[in-house]
Amino acid sequence: MIEAQQIPTNDGIVLGARLFSPSEVPKAGIIINSAMAVKQSYYRDFACFLARNGYLVLTYDYRGIGKSTIENQRDKRLTLRAWGESDLVAVIDWCSKRAKSLEWHCICHSVGGQIVGLASNNTRFASVYCVSSQSGYWGHWDARYQPKLLFGWYCAFPLLSNVLGWVPGVLWGGENLPAGIAREWAFWARHKDYVVDQHGLPIREGFERLQCDMKFLLIDDDKDFAPEKAVCALRDFYSNANTDIEVIQTSSIGNTSIGHFGFFRKEFKESLWRNVLGWLD
Template sequence: MTVIQENLSLPAKDGYPLSATLFTANIPSSHFVLINSATAVPRQFYKNYAEFLVQEGFSVLTYDYRGIGGSRPANLRGFTARMRDWALQDMAGMVDWLRSEKCPDKIFMIGHSFGGQAAGLMDNIDNIAGMLTVSAQSGHWRLQGGEQKLMVLLHSWVTLPVTGFLLGYMPWSWFGGEDLPGKVSSEWAGWCRHQDYILGDKTLPLDRYNKFNIPVLAYSIDDDKWGTEKSVDAMMKAYPNLERRHIVPQTEGISSLGHFGYFRAKSEPLWKEAVSWLKGLQAVS
């Protein structure tokens, strides 16, 4: 099967243009999967996973949050985007676009880390038939594993807020990701300092999580020190219709996964279980 890629510029809910890629087969499926990225991860990272889903009978949309990848302005200094905008404006805007432009039979979401943490904040969740999350954890520093406990503590109190303030943006590329707008880094830091992470920010529409009653399958990964089993439990308790699964890489014949390995090509054997779960929801009227 030939996978067709179309690069697009799509509007967020407030009209901000987001770079996106639509993956389809020669005869496009009317069942769509929207992939919500992890923090500071560009959409190209999910290309192999998206192509696999197309081979399995889905159409797939990936996109970059504002300030990241193709959605980054020429200068991040002074860019006013906050992390909440990624959910309230960007995620929700992609759902609106799929609904209005593609008239899908069903929309599913894949949420990696932040992409699963914040999906419950959207105002149009009635359009989603199911969500699968990978390492969608609480970012509170006490819940991280090993040396990451101290690293997240340092980032929460020093690196993210101070560097973002001094430079006007956070050079997260120093740590292997994409640079972050200053207000994104400061809001993220504040959430990580709170014992309830996002769920402790009363300025957010947290009541929407209770209404997110569609099926959610949440994966944690045994060697993920950012997304420990405990931290994933702490975040995903916000979703009322939750199924949990824990992956031990060695049991699956994979040496390691960490926070990002699930979406790398070596993990394709793990993707079949996810597809089976999504196809089970396809059949539900």
């Protein structure tokens, strides 16, 4: 069963969410953190798969995206930090109250693995599974990618944010990104410590607080969005967690391209998705 939900945040924003319920008593609960500016609907098939295998699953849209869109794209509440400090906090609280007896896990895609470290209540997670999650600092990419990244972070994102009030999603394959979120993302990406405050000082308290098991999935053909150095850098943020990096070789699954977004395609239901169940079970 799939139910539409609305989750209020502590600063007056209402997040659109979907709750996927199994036919039997749930084994545990799972929150899915989306990639940058990717709608929760992208993970529907994956969420249904998890629910069919006994898990209560919640997907949601970050503020400014999809069902959580705000008309004013320049709203001061639309920041990247707020995705973790307000949105994820509200989602964790809502899930914990909805199913108090369940153990809750988080499955993250890309930026979803970053915002876990910004949630003040992240210790409620029994485990965190990160698919292509990374530090976005441009220096973690190979030299051939760096000119494009530098142009984006220093020129395109600041300019488009100021002129349009948003940045077109065509630049990275997601939805349009509100100005404040885009500017903060670019600011982080220009800084070697990546997740930083307005003064450029690293934000690490929430990352270091987490002590649960964490899996980081490194996909060998995801060079554009999550190369090895970037994935390892984010893993190091979670210095007190029990972390593990697993490399997915595309050659082991028939040389099929996976890239940054392919993991959640239904064709991997009996391979990559089964591995997630093994981790959770």
